[in-house]
Amino acid sequence: MRAAIIIFIFITLCLISGQVLCFMLIGCAGGSLMFKCMISNQRETNEQHKGKVGISTEIQHRWDYNGRFTLYDDENSRFFTVFIRNLSREDHGKYTCGNNQKWSHDFDLKVNNESGCGTSVILDKYVGQTITFHCEYDKFKSHTKVFYRLKEGPVHVLNSSQSSQSSEEKIILSDSRKDHFNVTIRNISADDGGVYLCGVERDGSDDQPSETSITHITFIKEIQLNVYGGIASVQVQAYSSKSVFITCKFPQEFRRNKKFIQKDSSQKIIVDEQNQWVQHVDHFRASSKASAVIGESVKLTCDFPEKHGETFKHICRENEQKICESISSSEQKRFEFSVSSAGVFTAIISNVSERDAGVYWCGAETRDTHLTSVSLTNQHHLTVTMPPVVGREGDSSEIKCPYNAKHSSEVKHLCKGKCFTEDAQNIIRSDEANKPKISAKDDPELNLFTVTLSELRAEDAGIYWCAVRDEFNLHTDLMIVMKDAVTREASVGGSVSISCKFIRNHMRIFCRGDQPNICVRDGVRVSSNTRTNGRFSVTDETSAGVFTVNITDLTEEDSGKYWCAEESSGSFVFTEVHLHVIGGSSMIVAISVGLILLAMCLVLVLLKIKYNRKHGIISSSDRRETGDHDMVSFKTDLFLNMRKCQ
Incomplete structure (x- = not known):
C-alpha cells in the first residue's frame, strides 16, 4: 500500500452544558470539510465565528454563504451543518458553534502543510455521455465513501459493507478496495454540470467509526464538471460499391474507452480491447499494389465524384490496429495532390523512405464541426525497396541497409533471399565477425547497416534482403556487370549483329540505357520471350552459350550504350555494348572539309x-633545267608545292 500523504485540520469540539463532549475533526488542506453542530431547543440564530469573521442563518432550509464558510439549518433536526471549503493554514484558531450564544462548542483549528491531498480536476463532457472517474481515499478502505454535489445535491453514500450500488442508479459508486472508489454518472444532462466533492466519513481517529461515534466528512477531491450540448446530427454522403471513412471527435480522457458506431438501436459495431473492429462488412473495390524505391517518388491514383471537384482531397495510412490515420503534419510536405482528369486525382509521395511502406486509402473529404467523413474510393498496398546496386566483375560493392531507430540495439541480417524463410541464405549478421570477401559495419547513429562484398562474380547477382527479426525487411537487387565489353561499328542504312555470352539458359534481354537498372526497367527492346520488335530481332545459339541481336536499317541515332542481360528470379548479369553508326551526313561533312x-x-x-619569281628565287628543279621556258618552270613549281599540301 502506498503511504498516505494527508494534511489534517484538528478541531477539538467541547459541549459545555452540564457535560463536556470533545472530539476531533480531520480534513485536507486544499480540500473541504463538513460536520454538524448541535443546537438547543430554543430556536434562534445559529452561528459559527472566528474572531470577527462570522456567518449565521436567519432562515431554515437554506444554505447561507460567507466566502469559504457555509451553514445549513434544518428545523426538523437537532443539528445544523457546517461546510468549510478550500481549507488552508490560515484557518488556524479558535471557533465557536452556538445558538444565539445560549450554549457553545469551542474548538481549535490546526492545519499542517503537506502534499497529495485536496486535489482538483476539471472534466469536459457532452450531453448523453456517461462519465467515470476515481476518488482516492488512501488508507481508509473500511470507511464509508461519500460523493456530494456542492450547493445542490444530497450526499451519496457507499457504506463500508457495500462493494457497489445498483447499476440502475444515475450515480453509481463502486469501491476498488485498494486506494480509490469509482464514481459513474450516467446519461449526463446539461443540469449535471457543477462542482462535485468526494471523500470519506470518519471520526477523530484513523479507524473505522463505531455506531456511536460523532462523525464528519473529509472531502479529499473536487471535480468541476462542464457539460456541453449534444452533438448535432450530420449527414454523411457515400457512394454505391465504394466505402466511407468517418472520424468522430471525443474528449481526451475517453481515449481508453471503447468506441462504437451504431445504425438504429439494433446494429451496433464496436471495437474490442485491441481496438480492432469486432464486425464489419467490406465493400471495397479491388485494391492496387504499388512499389517505390527509397529516395524516389511514387504516384497513387484516386477516384472522386466529379461534383465534389472542389472538396478536400484526402489520403490516410492504416496503423497497426487497421485504423486509417491522417498523415502527420511533419510528413504532409512530402505529399502532393493534383487533379489529372475529371473524377481522378493523384497523390505523389516524394523522397520515399522505409517508413512509408503500408496500406493507404484515398478519397474526397467533407467536414462538419464534430464529424469528418471521407468517401474512400481506393486502397493502395505500398511496398518499399532499396535502390538497386550495380557492381562490376572483380570489384567491390556496398549494400546499405537503413533501419528504424527503435531497432538500433538489435541484430541486423543480410540474406540472399528473404530472411527467416526456408530458402534464405544468410550472408552476414551485425554480431558476426567479417568473412572472406564479406565485411559488415553497423552505425547506430546513422541507423545504417552496411555490408561490403568483394571480388564480385556473376554468381553474386541476386535479390538481397536486409532484416531485423522478422518484422522489418527491405530488399535490393545486386546487378553484376561483366568485365568484357562489346564494341561494334556499322554504317548508316546497314545492319549489325551483336553477340553476347550467357551463363545459364535463362531469360535474355537486350536494352538501351546509360545505367543497366534503368535499361531493364524502361528500355527493353527484345528478349528471349519477345524475339522481334521492329528493326530488332534476337536469335540463340544455345550450344555455344551465345545469343545474337540483329539491328537493321541503322541510323546515326542508333549509336549509344546497350546492355545484354541474363535474368533469373531477379538476378541480373549484364554485358556492356557500345554501338557506333557512321556514314551518311558524316561522310559528306568529311569530304566537304577535305575539299576546303x-x-x-x-x-x-x-x-x-608568284612571290618567288618576283624576287628571283629559283627552285632546285629550275637550276637543273635552266634551258626550259617559263611555263615549264611554273608547272614544275606548282607540282612540287602541291605535293606538300597532300
Whole structure:
C-alpha cells in the first residue's frame, strides 16, 4: 500500500452544558470539510465565528454563504451543518458553534502543510455521455465513501459493507478496495454540470467509526464538471460499391474507452480491447499494389465524384490496429495532390523512405464541426525497396541497409533471399565477425547497416534482403556487370549483329540505357520471350552459350550504350555494348572539309610561286633545267608545292 500523504485540520469540539463532549475533526488542506453542530431547543440564530469573521442563518432550509464558510439549518433536526471549503493554514484558531450564544462548542483549528491531498480536476463532457472517474481515499478502505454535489445535491453514500450500488442508479459508486472508489454518472444532462466533492466519513481517529461515534466528512477531491450540448446530427454522403471513412471527435480522457458506431438501436459495431473492429462488412473495390524505391517518388491514383471537384482531397495510412490515420503534419510536405482528369486525382509521395511502406486509402473529404467523413474510393498496398546496386566483375560493392531507430540495439541480417524463410541464405549478421570477401559495419547513429562484398562474380547477382527479426525487411537487387565489353561499328542504312555470352539458359534481354537498372526497367527492346520488335530481332545459339541481336536499317541515332542481360528470379548479369553508326551526313561533312582544305592549299601555292619569281628565287628543279621556258618552270613549281599540301 502506498503511504498516505494527508494534511489534517484538528478541531477539538467541547459541549459545555452540564457535560463536556470533545472530539476531533480531520480534513485536507486544499480540500473541504463538513460536520454538524448541535443546537438547543430554543430556536434562534445559529452561528459559527472566528474572531470577527462570522456567518449565521436567519432562515431554515437554506444554505447561507460567507466566502469559504457555509451553514445549513434544518428545523426538523437537532443539528445544523457546517461546510468549510478550500481549507488552508490560515484557518488556524479558535471557533465557536452556538445558538444565539445560549450554549457553545469551542474548538481549535490546526492545519499542517503537506502534499497529495485536496486535489482538483476539471472534466469536459457532452450531453448523453456517461462519465467515470476515481476518488482516492488512501488508507481508509473500511470507511464509508461519500460523493456530494456542492450547493445542490444530497450526499451519496457507499457504506463500508457495500462493494457497489445498483447499476440502475444515475450515480453509481463502486469501491476498488485498494486506494480509490469509482464514481459513474450516467446519461449526463446539461443540469449535471457543477462542482462535485468526494471523500470519506470518519471520526477523530484513523479507524473505522463505531455506531456511536460523532462523525464528519473529509472531502479529499473536487471535480468541476462542464457539460456541453449534444452533438448535432450530420449527414454523411457515400457512394454505391465504394466505402466511407468517418472520424468522430471525443474528449481526451475517453481515449481508453471503447468506441462504437451504431445504425438504429439494433446494429451496433464496436471495437474490442485491441481496438480492432469486432464486425464489419467490406465493400471495397479491388485494391492496387504499388512499389517505390527509397529516395524516389511514387504516384497513387484516386477516384472522386466529379461534383465534389472542389472538396478536400484526402489520403490516410492504416496503423497497426487497421485504423486509417491522417498523415502527420511533419510528413504532409512530402505529399502532393493534383487533379489529372475529371473524377481522378493523384497523390505523389516524394523522397520515399522505409517508413512509408503500408496500406493507404484515398478519397474526397467533407467536414462538419464534430464529424469528418471521407468517401474512400481506393486502397493502395505500398511496398518499399532499396535502390538497386550495380557492381562490376572483380570489384567491390556496398549494400546499405537503413533501419528504424527503435531497432538500433538489435541484430541486423543480410540474406540472399528473404530472411527467416526456408530458402534464405544468410550472408552476414551485425554480431558476426567479417568473412572472406564479406565485411559488415553497423552505425547506430546513422541507423545504417552496411555490408561490403568483394571480388564480385556473376554468381553474386541476386535479390538481397536486409532484416531485423522478422518484422522489418527491405530488399535490393545486386546487378553484376561483366568485365568484357562489346564494341561494334556499322554504317548508316546497314545492319549489325551483336553477340553476347550467357551463363545459364535463362531469360535474355537486350536494352538501351546509360545505367543497366534503368535499361531493364524502361528500355527493353527484345528478349528471349519477345524475339522481334521492329528493326530488332534476337536469335540463340544455345550450344555455344551465345545469343545474337540483329539491328537493321541503322541510323546515326542508333549509336549509344546497350546492355545484354541474363535474368533469373531477379538476378541480373549484364554485358556492356557500345554501338557506333557512321556514314551518311558524316561522310559528306568529311569530304566537304577535305575539299576546303585542298582549295586553301592551292591558293597558298600560287601565292608562293608568284612571290618567288618576283624576287628571283629559283627552285632546285629550275637550276637543273635552266634551258626550259617559263611555263615549264611554273608547272614544275606548282607540282612540287602541291605535293606538300597532300
